[in-house]
Amino acid sequence: MIEKFVFEGFEEDELDLVKLVTASVTTTIFKNIGLPTLRSQCIHIVRDCSKEAPMYVSNCGYEKIIVNSKHAFYWQYAYQISHELGHLSTSSWKRHPRTDGHMWIEEALCECHSLIALQEMSKITGPLQVGAIDYCSILDEKHNDVEVAPEWFSQNKTALSQATSLTKEAFYMSRYIKKSVPADSILRDNRLINQLTVGLSFNEYLTEWQNLSGDEVSVPKALMMLALE
Structure with a gap:
């Protein structure tokens, strides 16, 4: 469905399951509605445990999601990446920062x-x-x-x-x-x-x-x- 994810900040011993989780949640979210218009051909998924919270990055010219899930905490990762894919699905970068109370x-x-x-x-x-x-x-x-x-x-x-x-x-x-x-x-x-x-x-x-x-x-x-x- 998505031609390419770019994973950064993950260890080799967890990457196979991280990719499996990503494929699973992506299929669930987009199987019936397809993808929105993306800002780039690749979606960059970056793990940065120094961040206080995961985020869908709005202020860059390509699709980027940051997670802070712990090493091999695959279901925490699933929880975080699914949330941020929800923001990607509705192109929230177009409304950032949103100030209308919704x-x-x-x-x-x-x-x-x-x-x-x-x-x-x-x-x-x-x-x-x-x-x-x-x-x-x-x-x-x-x-x-x-x-x-x-x-x-x-x-x-x-x-x-x-x-x-x-x-x-x-x-x-x-x-x-x-x-x-x-x-x-x-x-x-x-x-x-x-x-x-x-x-x-x-x-x-x-x-x-x-x-x-x-x-x-x-x-x-x-x-x-x-x-x-």
């Missing part, structure tokens, strides 16, 4: 990419399956102690709109979206963000998004349900 939506959806990719990996017999099952179990126990409902959303909407990274509130929203919307629709609706107008109000943004999506069950519709007063 960045939390992209972050929550990219968290969903990680959950979806690892869940799919856990179903496939092979060297990645057992570890993926264990990692999914760990993730399932996190950020599930809050029931996201209209009242909760109303109380936390300001905090969400101020978020520029994956905050606690955005984690909760990712779990809500994952439970409310089929995986294929999440991946497709995330891609549609690159067509949306930046700077709209929340309700205008969801309306434009839903008009593009057209699905009866979709991410914008799920968010509309929370915004009802």
Whole structure:
């Protein structure tokens, strides 16, 4: 699907499984929606453990993802690379830095990419399956102690709109979206963000998004349900 990845900062003894993980999550994310228009023929994946957090690099002229997963922590790598591929899928570099209060939506959806990719990996017999099952179990126990409902959303909407990274509130929203919307629709609706107008109000943004999506069950519709007063 992608002709070439360039891996930097990985050790030789882990590279085969890193490549296998990358192929697995890439297939899960892009098999039905294809790739967006890329800034380069290669996607550079760099491990730099000095970085505080993984990132999809927006301010360069080619596709670059930085991870900080530990040596041979393949499922941590899967979690990180899936999230950043979510940003790549929707060409987030076009909106960076985003200042319209909707960045939390992209972050929550990219968290969903990680959950979806690892869940799919856990179903496939092979060297990645057992570890993926264990990692999914760990993730399932996190950020599930809050029931996201209209009242909760109303109380936390300001905090969400101020978020520029994956905050606690955005984690909760990712779990809500994952439970409310089929995986294929999440991946497709995330891609549609690159067509949306930046700077709209929340309700205008969801309306434009839903008009593009057209699905009866979709991410914008799920968010509309929370915004009802």
